Amino acid sequence: MSWEVVIGLEIHVQLNTNSKLFSGSKLSTGAEPNTQASLVDLGMPGTLPVVNREAVRKAALFGLAINADICRHSVFERKNYFYPDLPKGYQTTQLAEPIVGAGEVEIQLESGEKKIVRIHHAHLEEDAGKSLHEDFHGMTGIDLNRAGTPLIEVVTEPDMRNAEEAVAFARKLHAIVTSIGICDGDMSQGNMRFDVNVSIRKPGEPLGTRTETKNLNSFRFMEKAIKLEVERQIDVLEDGGEIVQETRLYNGDTHTARSMRSKEDANDYRYFPCPDLLPVAITDKDIETLKAAMPELPGARKERFMADYQLSDYDADLLSGSIATAAFFEGAAKAGGDAKLAANWVMGELAAKLNADEKDITDSPVSAEQLGQLIARLKDGTISSKIAKQVFEACWAGEGDPDAIIEAKGLKQMSDSGELEKIVDDIIANNTPQVEDYRNSDDAKKKKKIGFFVGQAMKATQGKANPQQLNQLLKDKLEK
C-alpha cells in the first residue's frame, strides 16, 4: 500500500501597515541597518508597547475574508526565549485567544478538482530583527529594522495531501491577502514565509510523526522542499527507521535540507498574557465597517471573470489568482476591447516572458495598456498574430508603444487588396512549375501545397499580408 502524505502549513504574512505593531517606527524597506528602530523596537528599559489599530483592522479583515470568527477580545502573550535579534527576550504574539478563529479556504487543483483547506486560526505577532553573519569578522551584526514588523501567522489544519495542494493553497492565500490589500505579497522581500509540517502514513492509520521545514520564501522552494521531505520520510520508514520530530532547514540553492533542532532541544517558551497590553477589543460595529469595506475576494473575482468575460473556469481561476495578474488582465482587456485575446496573451506570451526573465507581473516591461493596444491592432486587422508577437518582443525590449513600433517598423498588415493582388500575380507568373503542380493535385494535397505560395507572399510582404485575404486571393487565382 502506498504512503499518504499529510501536510499542514504555517504562513507568516507581513502586514503592509504604515508603522510597526507596537511602535511608531516606519516599516523598513532596505533602509540602513538600525535606522528604523525606535526605543520600543530596541527593547529599551522602561519602554512599553502600544498596539497598532491598523494592524488589528487588517488581521480582522483577513479573518472575515476566510469566513472565520473574529475574537472580540484577543489577547497578546509573550513567547519567551533568548536570541540576539529578539530585543526584549520575548516575542509578543497570540496563543490562547488569537484574533482570527477557525476559517476555511477553497483551492482549485490543475485537474479542476476543488478542495477546502481548513484554517485552524490566525494570530497577530511581531517579527524579530535580523542577525547578519557576514562582514563582521566572526562576530554577528544585529539589524533591528525588522523588529516589531506586524505579521499574521496563519495556521492550517493538516488538510493537504501533496505538494501541489500545498502550493495551490499558498497561492490562494497570496491571492487573498493581496486582494484585500493587507500584504504587499512580495515573496522576494519575505512578505510571505512558509513553514511546512509534513508527515506520512499508510491510509487509514493515525497521523505519523511530523517534521517542520521552516522559512520557505517561494512557492517553488516550498514545492521542492515538501517533495524532498516526503522522499526522505519514505526512505527512512521503508528502511525500518523512525521519523524524529524536528525542525528542518531547506537550502534552495543546493536542494538539500538538514535538521536544525530536534524536539528535545525545543525551548519552553513560557507563554503568558502580556501585562503591558490590554485585550484587543473589536466591536460589532468594527466588524460591520470592515465587511462594508471588504475588497473583492479572489473567489468572487473569478465568478465575475467567468460571467463578464466568458472565460473558462480554469482561465478565470488563473487570472483571478493574484490581484496584480487580475488587474493586468482587466486593464489589457479594457484597453484592447477583447477579453479572450487579453486572457490568452496574459496567460501565454506574457507569462512565458515573465517566467523566462524571472520577473513579477508588477514589473512587466509591457504595461497592461500597451498589451491592450497590441490586442486592439490585432483585433482590427492592422497586424497579424505573427507580427503581433514581433511587436510584443519589441515592446518588451522597450522600443515604445505597439502603435509606434508598428509605424516605425512598417509592420502594418497589407489591407489594400490591389497591392496584394499584384504581388500574388507576380508569384504565380514567376513560379510556373509549382503552379502546374498545384493545379494537378487533389484537394487534400492542394491544402498543403498552397503553403509554398503563402510563404512566398509573406516573404514578399515581410509578413504584412493579411493571412485570410492572402489565402482567398491565392485560391481564386490558382484555380483559374
Add this chain to the structure above:
Amino acid sequence: MHTKTLTELKAGLANRDFSSRELTEHFLARIQQYDGELNSFITVTADTALAQADAADAALAAGNAGLLTGLPIAHKDIFCTEGVRTSCGSKMLDTFIAPYTATVVEKMAAEGAVMLGKTNMDEFAMGSSNETSYYGPVKNPWDLERVPGGSSGGAAACLGARLAPGATGTDTGGSIRQPAALNNITGLKPTYGRVSRWGMIAFASSLDQAGPMGQSAEDCALMLQAMAGHDHRDSTSLNEKVDDYLGALSGDISGLTIGIPEEFFPDTLDGAIADNSREAIRELEKLGAKVVSVSLPSIKLSVPAYYVIAPAEASSNLSRFDGVRFGHRCEDPQDLEDLYKRSRSEGFGDEVKRRILVGTYALSAGYYDAYYRRAQQVRRLIRDDFARAFEKVDVLMGPTAPETAFKLGDKKDDPVSMYMADVFTIGVNLAGLPALSMPTGFINGLPTGTQIIGNYFREGQILNVAHKYQQATDWHKQAPAFGGEQ
C-alpha cells in the same frame, strides 16, 4: 528650610522668601554633608539641578510658575532620565545612560520641578530593605543600624532625613508604603493606571505603579497632581479625568466610613503595631468618621499569589538585559551562550536571580496551571473581596507593615521572612487599588505607619483622610536627630 514641607516651600518661593537656587543649594549641601552615611542617593545631579533652579527662578520672576516650580525633587533611580545614569540599583545598569526621560519625570519637570538626583533602591525594586542594591544598603535615618525598608528605601530615607523635600517612588508590592512607614513619611501608591509607567523600568508590569512620597498628605497631593494623567505611550494608563487632589483636601470627613479588615489585625501581629494603628483609627473616629469591621477572606493568599505573579512577570521583563544592546556585558565572551550566561550572572544580584528563577519555574510547561493560572485566580478573589468591602465602606485601614525597621542583615538570608514585610501592602497591588501610608507614631523610638486604602481613583479621598489626621496630629512632623539639627 529643610524642615519645611513641600507645600510650605512652595509658598516661600512664591513669597520670594528664598530663591529656588538657594533652596536647591541648601538641599545639595545637606546631601553632600549627610548622604555619605545614609547612602540614599545613587546619583546626585547638582549641575542640572542648579540650572533647573535658575530657570525656575526666572519663571517665578516672570510670573509663569507651574505646580512645582523651583521645588527640589529626588527621583527613584528606576525612572529613566535622559543623559543621566539610570541604574535601577543594579550592576546590570551601572553604566546605562538613559536615552530618554520617563513620563513621570517629564511631567514633574514640565511643572517646574528641580531634580536633585536619583535615589537608591533595591535592585530592580526587588526587596523590602534596600539591602539588595548594587550601591550598598541605605541606612534608616532614625537608626543607622536599621534598614529603611524598600524598595523605595532611598526616597524614604532622604525624605526622613530631610535631604529632599519631595520624592518619587514606585510600589509593586508595598515599595512606597512600607519604607514610608519605616521612615516616618507619607507615601501614596495611586490606582494602577493613574500614573504612566512609560520610562519606569519594569519589575512586574501588572503591579508596578509610581507615586509621590513626602512629609505630608498635602505634599503628596501636590506631587500627584503633576504626576497623574493618561499617557498614550502606556496602554495600561487609564484615560480618566485627573481629580483636583489639592482641592480634595477639605478636611471634612463627616459621613466617612472606615472599614477595619480583621485580617489586618491577626493574632500573630505584634501588639504594639496593632495598637498603634487602632489608635490612629480611633483618632479619625473622634474626628467624625464611622468605623466598621469588614473581612477580606482571600487576602491571606496575597503573599503567595504575589510571589508567583511578580516573579513571573519579572522573569520576562528582565530578559532584555542580555548583554547585547545595553547594560553589563561580560569580558571577552566566547560565544553567544557564554555572553548571556556571564553577562546575566555578573550583572544581576542574588535576589533578582532568585526571582527570575522562581518566575521562570512558575511559567514553565507543566507548572503554569498550578502556579501562574492559580495565582491569577487568587488575584480575582482578592479583587472581589475588596469590591465587596467597598460596597459598605469608603476606606480601609490597618497597619502598613507588620513591624518597625529591622536591623541591617537580619533578614538577608531569610527571603520568606523578608517577603512577609509586605503582607499588608501586597493585596492592594494585586487589586490595583490606591493606598497611602502615613506616620502614626513610634514604637521604641522607631516610626510606624498606618495604611489607608481607597476605592479605584479615590486618591483624593484617601489624601483627605490622611490630611485630616495630620491636621489633628503631629507624628508626621517628627524628624530624626539625624544631622544634628531639627
